[in-house]
Amino acid sequence: MFKRLEENPTETVMVEIEGTSVRVPAGESVAAVALAHGLIHTRTTTISGKPRAPYCMMGVCFDCLVEIDGKPNRQACMIKVAEGMRIRRQHGAGE
Amino acid sequence: MKSHYPLVIIGAGPAGLAAATTASEHGIETALLDEQPAPGGQIYRNIESMPTQRAELLGSEYQRGEKLVQLMRSSNTHYFSDASVWSLNGQLELGVLHQGRAHLIHADQVIIAGGAQERPVPFPGWTLPGVMNAGAGQILLKQSGLVPSDGVVLAGSGPLLLLLAWQYLNAGVDVKAVLDVQPMSNWLRAAPYLPKALLAHHYITKGLRYKRDLKAAGVLTRHGVKDLRAIGGGHVQAVDYIHRNKLYSIKTPLLLTHFGVIPQTHLSRAASCAHEWNTAQQCWRPVNDVWGATDIKGISVAGDNAGIGGARTAEHNGRLAAFNAIHQMGHISQGERDKKAKKDLRWMKDELLIRPFLDAMFRPPSIMLTHPTDEEILCRCEEVTAGDIRKVLEEGHQTPNAVKFHTRCGMGPCQGRQCADSVAQLIAYETGTNPRDIEPYRVRPPVKPITIGQLAGMEQNSEE
Secondary structure, rough: EEEOOOOOOOOOEEEEEEOOEEEEOOOOOOOHHHHHHOOOOOOOOOOOOOOOOOOOOOOOOOEEEEOOOOEEEOOOOOOOOOOOEEEEEOOOOOO | OOOOEEEEOOOOOOHHHHHEEEHHHOOOOEOOOOOOOOOOOOOOOEEEEOOOOHHHHHHHHHOOOOHHHHHHHHOOOEEEEEEEEEEEEOOOOOEEEEEEEEEEEEEEEEEOOEEEEOOOOOOOOOOOEEEEEEEHHHHHHHHOOOOOOEEEEEEEEEEHHHHHHHHHHOOOOOOEEEEEEOOOHHHHHHHHHHHHHHHHHHHHHHHHHHHHHHHHOOOOOEEOEEEEEEEOOOOOEEEEEOOEEEEEEEEEEOOOEEEEEEOOHHHHHHOOOOOOEEOOOEEEEEOOOOEEEEOOOOOOHHEEEEEHHHHHHHHHHHHHHHHHHHOOOOOOOOOHHHOHHHHHHHHHHHHHHHHHHHHHHHOHHHHHHHHOOOOOOOEOOOOOHHHHHHHHOOOOOOOOOHHHHHHOOOOOOOOOOOHHHHHHHHHHHHOOOOOHOOOOOOOOEEEEEEEOOOOOOEEEOOOO
């Protein structure tokens, strides 16, 4: 869906996206690296279980809620990636 | 972070940056709180660490932000990044979550410059993965250098749509189509404002340039598009639309939509500031005067947060609010305030020439704003459809707060940010009233996510 304009970022970190280790540019949001990695949906909804993905990228829609390091309901577009971070899809309310 | 600042400014976009720089230059101890990792707001996002090549793609308007940020950085402003304000009350007490720690701080004057959000407009399929706001596309470009890899369809109305199409074109992206949903009747609505708007023609000439470049590149552009639909199961696969009574379908893995922007009002609402429905801009905004002052003493609004005016106007708004705050605190007289603000007041007069034209021209079609079909989801969080809402309206529950109570519409994590306006417009349409007579959702803190643990660990008096 998305590709990077520039390759070879100067600073990188290793994160885990749905169990796969990925090297990503430092300073990026969790939502951006998930999209760049090709994660089509990042959560399923609480009511009907339908897939959702980041929508606004600026913290107002809350559609990008994911599980980070085992904690659910994290806003992927508002959180920066960090070394060793484990990013997973959130299923429903994440409880 | 201290427990008291004479002036607290929320948001480090053009309005907040200009306000903070102005106040600091006048010797006011000012805290500038921003939830992003770096200053610039959405419009000048990532301006301090933007690679040259990407900056050129974004155009000269974007590069304007560099100086604004520099001026704030070289002033005495106490700037806090990663600081989200989860509460503000009429006593000018602010709840702040800064780098994971909760603080309670007091201010003598508060300027809310939290900016705008994209206007949420429901249409069939708008919740599918692969459907995003155009602003989201632009954020991915500015922050991460990400662009669509397998083509994109842009749809909606408003200047951002054209700008993004133009930026993508420059980046070599396959722009499959630009679908403009503005009804032809907008020309009639806008025409009376055109002569005055031509006096401030810089906006219009810019738009025409983008259009010309897109046309020269052979990008499919359709005007007066109706019945926009995103089609797909787990992900968008195509965009369907009607143009001149004919149904078309374009295969695409990505649809970016834009229907203009609206002020972010959660903080001003939490503080109980009066709000009014603005018919021209089809949204609520805090009632405020030319200085941005609200009806709550000590609280003012600036930039798009005060009413949509765009990035340049936001700078002037920010300075006006700062001059007034400095005056309110007794540092300058009213005469001095007016003298210092002369240039900014003149800009606001010019702005009034062009804005009515832009508001009328880019207004999304009423059919999308007021009467979505029954199956369309209005509340993305709780998955409440227009049909669900019509049902409770028939039962006699005819206010947004009653609809919320009976359907959970607006009760999810976004706290009504994505459905407040569409619910009010649907209710107004169905009950034959005007949105201005409808009381919107009540907003209660915390207006940003905070955990019980963070609240419990709140520090009232901490050092910087």
